Amino acid sequence: MSGRFVDYFAVCGLDPELELDEVRVLQQRLEPNQNEEPQNHTDLLHRTFRSRVLAHFPENVEGNPFDPDAVNMLSVPGGLRFWSQPQAPRFHSFLITREDYSRTYGFVLTFSERVQTQARTQTQTLSRDQGRDQGGDQGPCSSWSLDSLLVSLGEDQVYVCKALVILAPLPFMGVYRNFLWQLHRAVTAETSPPLPLESYIYNLLYEVPLPPPGLSVQVQGVYEPVCVTVGFLQVPLPPPGLSVQVQGVYEPVCVTVGFLQVPLPPPGLSVQVQGVYEPVWCHRPGTAELPLLDFSVSDALLRLGPQQLLQVFSCLLLEHQVLLYSQDPQLLVVVGEVMCSLLFPFQWQHVYVPLLPAALSHFLDAPVPYLMGLQGQDRSQLDLPQEANLCFVDLDNSSVDVPEDFPQFPLQEELILELKDILQRHSAPETSSGPGPPPLDPLSLQDQCNGNVPSEVLDLLQKNQTLQRLEALTRRARVSVTQQEGRGLSGRLQQEKKAAILNTQLREVFAARFVAMFCDYDAFVIHSCSDLHSWLTARENMHNFDKASFLSEQPEHLLPFLARFIETQMFASFIDNKIMSQWNQQEAQLRLFDQRIQTRRLYQQRATTYQLQQAVQAVEQRYQRVAHTAVLPHLLRMRIGQGRFTPGTFPRLQQEVLKAPTTR
Numbered sequence: 001m002s003g004r005f006v007d008y009f010a011v012c013g014l015d016p017e018l019e020l021d022e023v024r025v026l027q028q029r030l031e032p033n034q035n036e037e038p039q040n041h042t043d044l045l046h047r048t049f050r051s052r053v054l055a056h057f058p059e060n061v062e063g064n065p066f067d068p069d070a071v072n073m074l075s076v077p078g079g080l081r082f083w084s085q086p087q088a089p090r091f092h093s094f095l096i097t098r099e100d101y102s103r104t105y106g107f108v109l110t111f112s113e114r115v116q117t118q119a120r121t122q123t124q125t126l127s128r129d130q131g132r133d134q135g136g137d138q139g140p141c142s143s144w145s146l147d148s149l150l151v152s153l154g155e156d157q158v159y160v161c162k163a164l165v166i167l168a169p170l171p172f173m174g175v176y177r178n179f180l181w182q183l184h185r186a187v188t189a190e191t192s193p194p195l196p197l198e199s200y201i202y203n204l205l206y207e208v209p210l211p212p213p214g215l216s217v218q219v220q221g222v223y224e225p226v227c228v229t230v231g232f233l234q235v236p237l238p239p240p241g242l243s244v245q246v247q248g249v250y251e252p253v254c255v256t257v258g259f260l261q262v263p264l265p266p267p268g269l270s271v272q273v274q275g276v277y278e279p280v281w282c283h284r285p286g287t288a289e290l291p292l293l294d295f296s297v298s299d300a301l302l303r304l305g306p307q308q309l310l311q312v313f314s315c316l317l318l319e320h321q322v323l324l325y326s327q328d329p330q331l332l333v334v335v336g337e338v339m340c341s342l343l344f345p346f347q348w349q350h351v352y353v354p355l356l357p358a359a360l361s362h363f364l365d366a367p368v369p370y371l372m373g374l375q376g377q378d379r380s381q382l383d384l385p386q387e388a389n390l391c392f393v394d395l396d397n398s399s400v401d402v403p404e405d406f407p408q409f410p411l412q413e414e415l416i417l418e419l420k421d422i423l424q425r426h427s428a429p430e431t432s433s434g435p436g437p438p439p440l441d442p443l444s445l446q447d448q449c450n451g452n453v454p455s456e457v458l459d460l461l462q463k464n465q466t467l468q469r470l471e472a473l474t475r476r477a478r479v480s481v482t483q484q485e486g487r488g489l490s491g492r493l494q495q496e497k498k499a500a501i502l503n504t505q506l507r508e509v510f511a512a513r514f515v516a517m518f519c520d521y522d523a524f525v526i527h528s529c530s531d532l533h534s535w536l537t538a539r540e541n542m543h544n545f546d547k548a549s550f551l552s553e554q555p556e557h558l559l560p561f562l563a564r565f566i567e568t569q570m571f572a573s574f575i576d577n578k579i580m581s582q583w584n585q586q587e588a589q590l591r592l593f594d595q596r597i598q599t600r601r602l603y604q605q606r607a608t609t610y611q612l613q614q615a616v617q618a619v620e621q622r623y624q625r626v627a628h629t630a631v632l633p634h635l636l637r638m639r640i641g642q643g644r645f646t647p648g649t650f651p652r653l654q655q656e657v658l659k660a661p662t663t664r
Helices: 022-030 068-075 117-133 143-153 173-188 197-207 297-304 306-317 329-341 358-365 412-425 455-462 465-476 491-517 532-541 547-552 556-565 569-580 588-622
Strands: 008-013 052-057 090-097 103-114 159-168 216-219 270-273 280-283 321-326 351-356 370-375 390-394 399-401 626-629
Touching: 008 068, 008 197, 052 068, 068 090, 068 103, 068 159, 090 173, 090 329, 090 351, 103 173, 159 173, 173 197, 173 280, 280 491, 297 306, 297 329, 297 412, 297 491, 306 321, 306 329, 306 390, 306 399, 306 412, 321 329, 329 351, 329 370, 351 358, 358 370, 412 491, 491 588, 532 569, 547 556, 569 588
Parallel strands: 216 270, 270 626, 321 370, 321 390, 351 370
Antiparallel strands: 008 052, 008 159, 090 103, 103 159, 216 280, 270 280, 390 399
């Protein structure tokens, strides 16, 4: 994994050399879309074309080369479409797993953009050439298609899909989604943001550090004051835990030097990162917390229901084939990431592709365990020869088909009651993985009553139209009404904190189950070699775990599941890591799991409650205040006139200013 906060920023969209997406064309023939417009204008609106990566920055990241084909397929999985009306923007995620099992996470915002004059001219030229090559105008992209479209619909009413893409080493989904929505908001706003878009993208790519474990980073917004830990050269370095604020021309701002010169803040505090319009917080769990998961567990739980989610969970533990199906690509990634995270301390060892491109659907024939997600195909059209071992999860209809002879997860009914109890205590708050942007604060209400505003009052005030108008006026007048350190959290951050605590509690319930089931596992690990080389040499012929003795010590109701689970590759790898830890540094998840077992032995009956309290407290501490703010976006070396763009159209970014800075 790289030490960067973001590896790449890319733009995918219309290439002048239009090319039909043959895979999608075949799918459309097999599965016609009932929602398409009547074919009374042109065939162009009913064709799917291949998009292209139009730009990506930087050119290359060491150890993680840019793969344009994979990024393009996963960023625009449904292919490039033309529309007669603008479409609602949508957000989704994807995952790329390399040969060394390292992962790159992708986060995409797709929106419809008016076809510009140059693109229209190039497309019409190509259409005529294709028409002549085909001996007439009967082809799918013939000369009359786009011409008649422009005549019947009007020149300014042809739209095409464009995708803004962030590739990152860690899944800080909330941060990247918020940043992409702010970019889209800047492009569609009537007035341009204070700085060119290149300034914000450069800041995210090169000036925001990856937060160390246990800390949070807040990305500073454009119009709002920010609390930071260091200032410019003329500002003295503040004592630890304090901040410096500098008066700007119109409003107070907080400034900082480059991140390489910023000392690490103390554990448990927060850091800000710059957004286009408002601050964005980035949280990274500490070494004593469960691994990072910025996808909503409650989304998956509410979509499937506790019982069906546990069925899918059990299929993964027993290493069956699991196929997720949905029309929504983001839902596929959310459920895939959630299911993998709930396996802690075990890790999925097999094929994992939460968003499988249509061109690679033949991979479903592989006779191996997998967790894959497929978008938008009818199950009746799928060729699944291994269905006897398949768990098919229809997320759109909230249904699960499990293999035959399938054991229940131990104490499943008790676990379901625990999950329902947590959801009820949190009133199942609305999650933020839907197609719309994250809500903006109508007014930063923490300035009222020193931040001690009940959540019910916050919810009511956020819907108040008067406050919305007041917030708009304050922005036009350049008056800041946003949070200051120590004044409490905004309504949006309050909701983020509540969602983070809910996520933590749900995950801790699953982790506690594994701690209870395997609290004595180390007593059955067989250490038969004195050095690592000897063990690796004889590994295939050794018994590393006394399975018979372990099972004989378990309650009878656990045996149907445990007898099958301890035969999996997942469990074998877990035991291998335990044995190798006597010679090598202990793997992070194994170390954390062993710490949880020690806590259980120390606190006994109170262990689960104690661990849950510690986990929630760690989340709350990260939201208390900002410890560090990343360097603010600034003007780049651009010529006069560069950086301007037409509202509603994402500009062609200036490549020369978005190059990676040279290291000194």
